[in-house]
Structure formats: structure tokens, C-alpha cells
Amino acid sequence: MKTWFKSGAPWIWLNGGAVAICMIMVVGLIGLIAVRGFGHFWPADVAEIEINDHTGKQTVVLGEVVRSQTIPSAVARDAGNYVPDDIELVTRYLIKQGNRDQTGRDFVWYLELGMEDFRYPDTAYVVERREWGNFYGYPLALQREGEVIATAADANFWPMIQESVDRSLKLHRDIQRIEKGEIGRISTRLNELRLDLRRLDLRDPPADVRAAEEARVAEARAQLEIDYQVLRKDLDVLYQSTKRDTLQMRMSDNKEVAISLADIVRVTAPNTMSVPTKMGQYVERLWEFLSEQPREANTEGGIFPAIFGTVTMVFVMSIMVTPFGILAAIYLREYAKQGLMTRIIRISVYNLAGVPSIVYGVFGLGFFVYFLGGNLDRLFYEAALPTPTFGTPGLFWASLTLALLTLPIVIVSTEEGLARIPSTIRQGSLALGATKAETLWKVIVPLATPAMMTGLILAIARAAGEVAPLMLVGVVKLAPTLPVDATFPFIHLERKIMHLGFHIYDVGFQSPNVEAARPLVYATALILVILIVVLNLTAISIRNRLRERYRSASD
Incomplete structure (x- = not known):
């Protein structure tokens, strides 16, 4: 036994076991996040539940069964529920019954006491809306301009609903294209003309120059106003067209509700869907989550702006931190005199790596945003003042703050790489002239x-997951526009961005609807992990190619 311990084999097995346990924990954590997050997009069946309370009153609930839990009877009584004294434990179900605009809340706990067996009627529909969440109910009729064109009993009722929904979605896309695209460009151009007049007032040119410039601005404004009126008429026609169709639905309490198809994203009947159909629906919802804008206080819709903002910020940060970090490391290792001052600088760099990230955020807000940004506005964007251009948090300052935060990592790694190169290579190169x-x-x-x-x-890896400093220097809950678009100069470093890490914080801790936000927190967290892995694998592949390229030289 002593020989076995002296051989070091126990420590090898111990290290291997520790690594295996860590890998199992990481895989298990990612698996848990994936199941709880991506399971949200699977079309769940809709249950109809009859509940008879102790007074004989019957309630019918329609919705998705989210989860169940067993709790002490005292807890249920404290919540205002009736539980007989001889029952110690009771099971309750969390039902997503939707219809928040009608009932005030869409997630409700119901005790198992008095529940009949769950039924899954084929006529139950799920209506996904742009506002107020999902609507669960039974279809009655499809109306067009106030007249019934099909009822639930008609054979062509379902195809007509899908056709009307597709038409409504196309109209919505056309409206978004005009409002955010063409009208957005007109608004940008009008603001530029306003700034031109402001610059004219600041320069105070001769009268003839002022008159010519004012005439040019007036002519351009007149043309833009004409273009806007044309687009406004097109928008009015589109908005009027979206109000054409209405879906009549009946709730589980027999209350009838009219839903405009302009507010509908999707209509499904999950209880009649086959597994392949549900898989197709799952892929469609997952793609919408990755490619659409968020809605409903970020508890519905997609996270594309957050993904785009995270990737853009990481790329801008990498462009800034790489040359500065490498040049600093080369100077410290190859050129600086190795004395007391160099040692102090190295110790300072090592200590910077341990500074809390929120401190970098405060520094970035005070120095980058208020000092540098404010001076840039006074020097180059005086016409826009008092509205700040760079004197406010934005993409550039967020990237620069993260570059400063990660600078010690790049310096230390580069210095270690330079120190590992054998001195014989240097001497051989110098000996050859x-x-x-x-x-x-x-x-x-x-x-x-x-x-x-x-x-x-x-x-x-560190920058993509940071949240605390970004809250101060450029990341917001909802960014109206992306930092990259078709408007000159195409890359807008002054704009605020969304970020996956901050999105997780906002949805998880600031959302007014906790249960609706819970699966999105898991899904967004997994997307952030995947994004970091992809970025790292890309950099690792580049590093491995460079390593193979120079392997023979290092040997």
C-alpha cells in the first residue's frame, strides 16, 4: 500500500475522479437548462379541468398544466383554500390559463381536491397574441368586416383561419418595413437637416450663404414631407386592412371574446396535432425565439437584438483589446528595462485582473462616457447639444470598458508566450544578421x-458573460434599433445595445410575470453559453492552425 501511495497513482485517480465529477456537473447543468428552457417551445396539450369545491360550486379551467407540487395543508389554508382537517398533504397544479386581459392573471395554482379527470378536447385552441399573452378557448366563428364567413362547424373553418392569420402576418411585416425602414430613414434625414440649420446658426455665415443653405434645407424637407405623406397613406391602408378579420372565441366560463387578427401571431389546436406536426411547430417557435424582437416586457417574442448586440460588442472589444494588449506585452518583455518600475507595472497589471467588474463600469461611466464622450460632443457634435451623441452610454463605451477589463488577461498570456520561446532562436536570428x-x-x-x-x-469568454459594468455604459432593457443597419455610416457605435447577460437579469429579476419569464431565462442562458462556446471554438481553431504552422520553427 505504501508503495502504491508513493507511486502517485492515488493522486492520479483522485484528480481524474475530480475532473470526471466536474464534467458530469457541467453537462448536467447544461442539460437541465436545455430541458427547462427549450422545452418551453414544445406545443403542450390543453387540458380542460372541472373543479368542484366544498360548497358544490363547479369551475371549469382550460389551459396548459405547467407543473405540480405537494405542499402541507397549512400552506394551502394560508393561501385561502379549503382543505379538510384530516388531510396533511395536498397536491396542487400550476395551470397556464392565459386570457390575462379577461381574468387579470394567466398562471394560477389549483388544488387537486375536487378535480375531475383531465380532458383534452380537440376543439381547444391556443391563440398567441402580440399583447396580453396567450388566449385559451373554443372557436365560434370567423368574421370579416362584421359578417360571419365561417363557423367552427364548417369543414373549411381551420384553413380559413390559417389563411387569414397568414394574411395578417404579411400585413404586419409590411407595416414594420414601412415604419422602421422607410419612415425611419425619413426621420433620420429630417434630423440631419435640423442639425444642418443648427450648424448654420453656430457658424453665422454671410447672408447669401445662409439663404442658399436654408433654401436647400427647405426644399429637402418639402420633398421628405411629400414622401412621408405617401407612406402615411400606405400605412393607413395597411392598418385598415388588418382590422378586417375577427376571430370569435368562447372561454371556459362561456364568456365570448372577439380577437382581432391584427393582434394574433399564431393559432394552433395542439390536442389534434401529431408528433411530426408538433416538431415542425417546435422548430418554427425556436427560430422565432432566435430571430424576432422581444415583446410583452421581454417575456414573449425573441432575443435576436440581444444576440446581435452581444456578438457586435465582443467583436468591437476584441478589435480594441488585441493590439493594445499585445503591444504592451511586447514592450514589457522585449524592450522595457527589467527594473523596479517594470516589476511595479507587472504587479499592477496582475492586480487589475482581480478588480471587481462593477468598478470598471463606474470608471467607464465617469471617464469614457462623461469625460471623453462629453468632450467629443462639444468638439464635433455641438449642433446636436444638449442631446448627447457620444456623451451617453453606448456600444463604443461598453466595448472600450470591457477591453480595459480584459486587457490584463491578454498582456499576461502574451508575456508568457514570449517568455516560453527559447533564447537560442533569438540568438540564431541575430547571428544570421x-x-x-x-x-x-x-x-x-x-x-x-x-x-x-x-x-x-x-x-x-469573460467579456461575453459580463453584466455589471454593461448596465452603466451602454446596455439597455430594449434597444429600438440595431447598432448595424443600412443607414450611413452603417456601424453606429453611439447606439445603445441589448445584451444576453443583461437580458437574463432583466427577465429573471425585473419581469412582472415571473412564471412566463422562467423558461425564457433558461433558454436565454443556454443561448449565451452556446454563443460563448462558438466564439471560443472559433478562436481556438485559429490558434491551433497557427500552432501547427509554427510548430516546426519552435522545434
């Missing part, structure tokens, strides 16, 4: 490139 600069940039730096990429990988 190369200068110190040629040796550095043509021999040493290429060999240290894999270490530089390692630093960048670590920087990306």
Missing part, C-alpha cells in the same frame, strides 16, 4: 501568436 526589430516581428511574434490567441480566447 537580423536586427532586433526583424527578429522580434518576423520570428518571435509569429511563434508567440498561439499564446496571444489564448489570451484573446480568455478575454472573449
Whole structure:
């Protein structure tokens, strides 16, 4: 036994077991997030539940069974429910009954006491709306301009609903294209003309120059106003067209509700859907989650702006941190005199890596946003004041703050890579007549490139998941426009962005509808993990190619 311990085998097995346990925990955590998050997009069956209370009153509930739990009877009594004294434990079900505009809440707990067996009627419909969440009920009729064109008993009722919904979705896309695209460009152009007049007042040019400039602005404004009126008429026609169709529905309490198809995203009958149909519906909903804008206080819709904002911020941060970090490391290792001051600088760099991220956020807000941004506005954007351009949190300042946060990681990794290169390579290059600069940039730096990429990988991994500093320097709950679009200069570094990490915080802790937000928190967290893995794998593949390329030289 002593020989076995002295051989070191127990410690090898212990380390291997620890690594295996860590891997199991990581895989299990990701699996839990995936099941709870992505399971939200599966079309769940709709149950009809009859509940008879102790007074004989009967209530019919229609909705999705989210989960169940067993609780002490005292807890149920404290919640205002009647439970007989001889019962110690009781089971309750969380039902997503929707119809928040009619009942005030769409998630309700119901005790199992008095419940009849669950029924899953084929006539139960789920109507996904742009506002007020889902509607659960039974279809009655489809109306067009106030007249019934089909009833639930008609054979062509379902195809007509789908055709009307598709038409409504197409109209909605056309409205969004005009409002956010064409009218948005007109608004941008009008603001530029306003700034032109403001700059004219600040310069105070001669009268003839002022008159010519004012005439040009007036002519441009007149043309833009004409274009706007044309688009406004088109919008009025589209909005009027969306009000054509109405779906009449009946709730579980027999109350009839009229739902305009302009507010509908999708109509489904999940109890009649086959497994392949549900799989197709699942893929469609998942794609909408990844590609659409959020709605309903971020508890519905998609997360595409957050994905786009995260990726854009990481790329801008990488562009800024890589050259500064590499050049600083090269100077400290190759050029700086190795004395007391250099050691102090190195210790400072190591300590910067341990500074809490929120401190970087406060520094970025005070120095980058208020000081640098405010001065930039006074120097180059005076016409826009007092409305700030760069003197307010935005993409550029968020990326610059994260670049400062991850700078020590890149410096340390690059320095370690430079230190691992054998001195014989340097001496051989110098012996062959190369200068110190040629040796550095043509021999040493290429060999240290894999270490530089390692630093960048670590920087990306940390920056993509940061939240605290971004709350102060550029990330918001909902950004109306993306930082990259077709409007000159195409990349708008001054705009605010959405971020997956902040989106998780907002949905998980600031949402007014906790139960609706819960699965989206899991799904968004998994997307963030996947995004970080993809970014890291991309950088790792580049590093491995560089390592293979210079392997022979390092040998």
C-alpha cells in the first residue's frame, strides 16, 4: 500500500475522479437548462379541468398544466383554500390559463381536491397574441368586416383561419418595413437637416450663404414631407386592412371574446396535432425565439437584438483589446528595462485582473462616457447639444470598458508566450544578421501568436458573460434599433445595445410575470453559453492552425 501511495497513482485517480465529477456537473447543468428552457417551445396539450369545491360550486379551467407540487395543508389554508382537517398533504397544479386581459392573471395554482379527470378536447385552441399573452378557448366563428364567413362547424373553418392569420402576418411585416425602414430613414434625414440649420446658426455665415443653405434645407424637407405623406397613406391602408378579420372565441366560463387578427401571431389546436406536426411547430417557435424582437416586457417574442448586440460588442472589444494588449506585452518583455518600475507595472497589471467588474463600469461611466464622450460632443457634435451623441452610454463605451477589463488577461498570456520561446532562436536570428526589430516581428511574434490567441480566447469568454459594468455604459432593457443597419455610416457605435447577460437579469429579476419569464431565462442562458462556446471554438481553431504552422520553427 505504501508503495502504491508513493507511486502517485492515488493522486492520479483522485484528480481524474475530480475532473470526471466536474464534467458530469457541467453537462448536467447544461442539460437541465436545455430541458427547462427549450422545452418551453414544445406545443403542450390543453387540458380542460372541472373543479368542484366544498360548497358544490363547479369551475371549469382550460389551459396548459405547467407543473405540480405537494405542499402541507397549512400552506394551502394560508393561501385561502379549503382543505379538510384530516388531510396533511395536498397536491396542487400550476395551470397556464392565459386570457390575462379577461381574468387579470394567466398562471394560477389549483388544488387537486375536487378535480375531475383531465380532458383534452380537440376543439381547444391556443391563440398567441402580440399583447396580453396567450388566449385559451373554443372557436365560434370567423368574421370579416362584421359578417360571419365561417363557423367552427364548417369543414373549411381551420384553413380559413390559417389563411387569414397568414394574411395578417404579411400585413404586419409590411407595416414594420414601412415604419422602421422607410419612415425611419425619413426621420433620420429630417434630423440631419435640423442639425444642418443648427450648424448654420453656430457658424453665422454671410447672408447669401445662409439663404442658399436654408433654401436647400427647405426644399429637402418639402420633398421628405411629400414622401412621408405617401407612406402615411400606405400605412393607413395597411392598418385598415388588418382590422378586417375577427376571430370569435368562447372561454371556459362561456364568456365570448372577439380577437382581432391584427393582434394574433399564431393559432394552433395542439390536442389534434401529431408528433411530426408538433416538431415542425417546435422548430418554427425556436427560430422565432432566435430571430424576432422581444415583446410583452421581454417575456414573449425573441432575443435576436440581444444576440446581435452581444456578438457586435465582443467583436468591437476584441478589435480594441488585441493590439493594445499585445503591444504592451511586447514592450514589457522585449524592450522595457527589467527594473523596479517594470516589476511595479507587472504587479499592477496582475492586480487589475482581480478588480471587481462593477468598478470598471463606474470608471467607464465617469471617464469614457462623461469625460471623453462629453468632450467629443462639444468638439464635433455641438449642433446636436444638449442631446448627447457620444456623451451617453453606448456600444463604443461598453466595448472600450470591457477591453480595459480584459486587457490584463491578454498582456499576461502574451508575456508568457514570449517568455516560453527559447533564447537560442533569438540568438540564431541575430547571428544570421537580423536586427532586433526583424527578429522580434518576423520570428518571435509569429511563434508567440498561439499564446496571444489564448489570451484573446480568455478575454472573449469573460467579456461575453459580463453584466455589471454593461448596465452603466451602454446596455439597455430594449434597444429600438440595431447598432448595424443600412443607414450611413452603417456601424453606429453611439447606439445603445441589448445584451444576453443583461437580458437574463432583466427577465429573471425585473419581469412582472415571473412564471412566463422562467423558461425564457433558461433558454436565454443556454443561448449565451452556446454563443460563448462558438466564439471560443472559433478562436481556438485559429490558434491551433497557427500552432501547427509554427510548430516546426519552435522545434
